[in-house]
Amino acid sequence: MTSKFTELAIDCADPRGLAGFWCAVLGYEVQDEDHELTIIGSPLVPEGKKRLGPVPPTLTFVRVPEGKTVKNRLHIDVNPTDLSQDEEVNRLLGLGARHADVGQGEDVSWVVLVDPEDNEFCVLADRCP
The missing domain is CATH 3.30.720.120 (Signal recognition particle alu RNA binding heterodimer, srp9/1)
Structure with a gap:
């Protein structure tokens, strides 16, 4: 089980x-x-419709x-579905997200942002269907 x-x-x-x-x-x-x-x-x-996927x-x-005082030990990753990574980052910044440095370095494929209450999350580069 x-x-x-x-x-x-x-x-x-x-x-x-x-x-x-x-x-x-x-x-x-x-x-x-x-x-x-x-x-x-x-x-x-x-009712009567089916959901595609889980x-x-x-x-x-x-x-x-x-309040939040340290870096999250668990965070959400999001994948843009119909925009490029840069376009999605710009959209999320417009919603109130901000860039964050959690020690990710310069040569990574994801972008680290924080939500309006400073919870870290990542925007991945790959598109998911």
Whole structure:
């Protein structure tokens, strides 16, 4: 027997705001929310329709009192699906992301950014279908 990856929980100060950023990045929608958390996931499939491929994990943004103080030990990687890496980086910068240096060096194929609450994530160079 195995487990299935279904959810990634992310501590933050503003669940609704950070969820809005990630909805714009991933094309996700809010699936549930209250004052302390917001859950986002891929758009729900209308009844009678089939989803192509596996259901991606949800992201759950949970309000915590403490702020981020060190580099994340776990981060999200995203792949542009219909833009070049540079175009996607520019789109994400327009949404509120910022460049980050986590010691990646100069000769890497990915771009390290941080979201509005300074959580690191990478934009990979390869396109995924």
